Amino acid sequence: MPFVTLKEVLTAAEEGQYAVGAFNANNMEIVQAIIEAAEEERAPVILQASQGALKYAGIGYITAIVQAAAASSTVPVVLHLDHGTSFEQTMQCLKHGFTSVMFDGSHYSLAENIALTRKVAEVAHAMGASIEGELGRIGGTEDDISVAERDAFFTDPAEAQQFVAETKVDALAIAIGTAHGPYKGEPVLDFARLTDINDRVAAPLVLHGASGVPDDSIRKAVAGGIRKINIDTELRQAFTRAVRQIVQEKPAEIDPRKILGPAKEAMKEVVKAKMRLFGCCGKA
Ligand code: G3H
Ligand code: 13P
Ligand code: ZN
Helix, strand or coil, X not given: CCCCCHHHHHXXXXXXXXXXEEEECCCHHHHHHHHHHHHHHCCCEEEEECHHHHHXXXXXXXXXXXXXXXXXXXXXXXXXXXXXXXXXXXXXXXXXXXXXXXXXXXXXXXXXXXXXXXXXXXXXXXXXXXXXXXXXXXXXXXXXXXXXXXHHCCCCHHHXXXXXXXXXXXXXXECCCCCECCCCCCCCCCHHHHHHHHHHCCCCEEECCCCCCCHHHHHHXXXXXXXXXXXXXXXXXXXXXXXXXXXXXXXXXXXXXXXXHHHHHHHHHXXXXXXXXXXXXXXX
């Protein structure tokens, strides 16, 4: 099936009141794990390439691998740029066939973020693609910041309303207490803020840094209007855990396929479990 846009899958998610999983892909085994999980669960799926993925694999390889996987799949697949850094980079991805790009202008002032995101949105829309923007700062679990500092980075609901109205983004990533990477403690999400943002913003909302967020909080976030959920860290953990186990248990094994194959299967199980949690199974 040819790629579909983010707008298409999130419009259906809004109608059905579920969230679609967005999984970070860096190599062939990861792409296969995600697509096979989506096929087996009959779930729409978003494969996203981060800055690290583009550096590691290169845009040509990433696009070709995901295209090959999507060509033989029967579920809707979105190829999305995760945390795009510049106008030029988003254009390069769109030229390669991405059907969605994120422009992350969250480190700019509100006015600059709006101006830069709007520019990307105009071109993305003219090319038939979708765009995700970010307002508020999501950051990393390794950032050594206090709770007060963290709260200051949370998305302001009134600004979110203005941002979406002026940029025309198809999805909005918000900061409500999650962070990228493995959490040291249990993340606490600001659900009242989520409700406030959802009441003011018609665009579907995106939760980044969802690895390690308790299942109950994820369910509450989906009930509160989250429609795209980004998972990377838990995929890395599953893959690496399996590789370590095989290398330890079978030190004489020299066939990479016999190490990476089971790692792919371990990752696939995590993807399937997340899809069930997000409510998107059987929706393709
Ligand atoms: O949002 C960040 C993702 O988890 C991926 O980061 O650039 O190390 O691939 P990365
Ligand atoms: P985690 O690595 O914390 O799952 O976050 C993924 C993410 O938000 C990618 O944009
Ligand atoms: Zn992210």
